[in-house]
């Protein structure tokens with residue numbers, strides 16, 4: 001089985017791949033706010049290095065120097081960047097907590113300026129703001145005009161305008177508008193995405209932008225209605241970027257309900273992405289798979305290999321980013337069943353066995369890292 005893998009993968013690696021971004025999520029900046037009783041404000045603002053942390057520079061070195069990946073998706077929490085009790089607006093906007101920003105910027109600058117990789121900025125908020133105590137469900141949907149506590153789409157634009165202005169001159173930054181919007185009108189996802197694009201471009205920032213759809217931005221459900229909300233496919237092609245440097249971000253887990261909550265893989269990526277692929281082709285759009293994962297077992301290794309081979313074979317896809325590494329997971333699983341562990345190098349799973357970097361990454365992801373990836377220039381859709 002493993003030999004078969006090696007043969008398959010070496011073919012993939014030598015074929016001319018259109019994948020120009022390959023990497024991993026660095027999750028941890030959003031940690032420490034969960035409350036069993038959904039008590040707003042739990043873990044805020046939090047303690048750096050204890051409740052939350054962005055990267056471990058030593059393990060970023062391993063990913064760049066040894067694995068040769070070129071992108072890190074770095075998560076953060078909007079309630080930490082823009083504290084809810086800030087006097088202006090509803091909290092979300094252009095006034096930042098400079099301490100949290102500088103901790104975040106230090107991670108971004110290390111990845112980009114020191115290591116020469118790309119950093120995908122990820123507000124990990126599900127298009128909600130003001131109460132992350134039971135993400136992904138809590139918090140007011142941004143732009144919900146019937147919720148008096150909700151931040152407005154204009155506040156979201158002001159937030160992105162400020163953030164983009166701070167990274168405007170760093171060519172290796174990519175702007176991810178938002179992690180996994182869900183259970184909201186798809187027209188409002190489009191509106192908020194457009195406000196973000198406008199805010200970023202008005203800041204004079206030319207870099208690549210990734211726009212999510214509804215339904216946790218699931219690739220498999222892109223053309224389907226979810227919870228009564230219109231399919232992402234009915235709205236997202238309407239996005240306007242004057243620089244035409246925006247792509248779609250989808251997430252795709254390979255388990256039974258596409259959640260990443262199960263150890264076994266049963267939903268093949270090539271089957272479930274086919275409708276999205278046609279839609280991308282029809283609208284001349286590109287996509288990045290910003291999250292994916294499978295459990296630590298041979299069956300999932302094959303599913304992951306099939307997914308990454310499919311992405312390499314279809315020109316509509318320009319990148320993939322695995323979920324997830326990060327400095328403070330401990331032995332917790334980032335996805336795919338409680339014993340899978342996470343992708344942070346040199347960590348163990350909850351059974352005291354090697355974690356997912358030594359299993360899932362080594363067996364299924366590492367062999368699919370293209371030799372040729374984008375290594376310089378302003379982030380864009382071409383090498």
Ligand SMILES: *[C@@H]1O[C@H](CO)[C@@H](O)[C@H](O)[C@H]1NC(C)=O
Pocket residue numbers: 045046047048083097098099100
């Ligand atoms: C800003 O963030 C720092 C670091 O988390 C925290 O110590 C400080 O209390 C925060 N300030 C506000 C106003 O939230």
Ligand SMILES: *[C@@H]1O[C@H](CO)[C@@H](O)[C@H](O)[C@H]1NC(C)=O
Pocket residue numbers: 141144145146147148183184185
């Ligand atoms: C918008 O706010 C209203 C009033 O709080 C609420 O009933 C509704 O569910 C919210 N809509 C969404 C999409 O969250």
Ligand SMILES: *[C@@H]1O[C@H](CO)[C@@H](O)[C@H](O)[C@H]1NC(C)=O
Pocket residue numbers: 263264
């Ligand atoms: C996963 O699949 C294996 C092999 O088919 C099976 O033995 C096991 O029970 C499954 N585990 C779960 C949690 O479904």
Ligand SMILES: *[C@@H]1O[C@H](CO)[C@@H](O)[C@H](O)[C@H]1NC(C)=O
Pocket residue numbers: 220223271272275
């Ligand atoms: C693809 O779209 C067709 C037409 O809407 C639908 O019948 C089919 O179930 C979709 N395929 C998948 C795998 O979701």
Ligand SMILES: *[C@@H]1O[C@H](CO)[C@@H](O)[C@H](O)[C@H]1NC(C)=O
Pocket residue numbers: 056057058059327345346
């Ligand atoms: C960072 O990673 C290195 C290498 O795995 C490890 O030795 C070190 O303890 C980590 N640092 C922190 C603060 O977790």
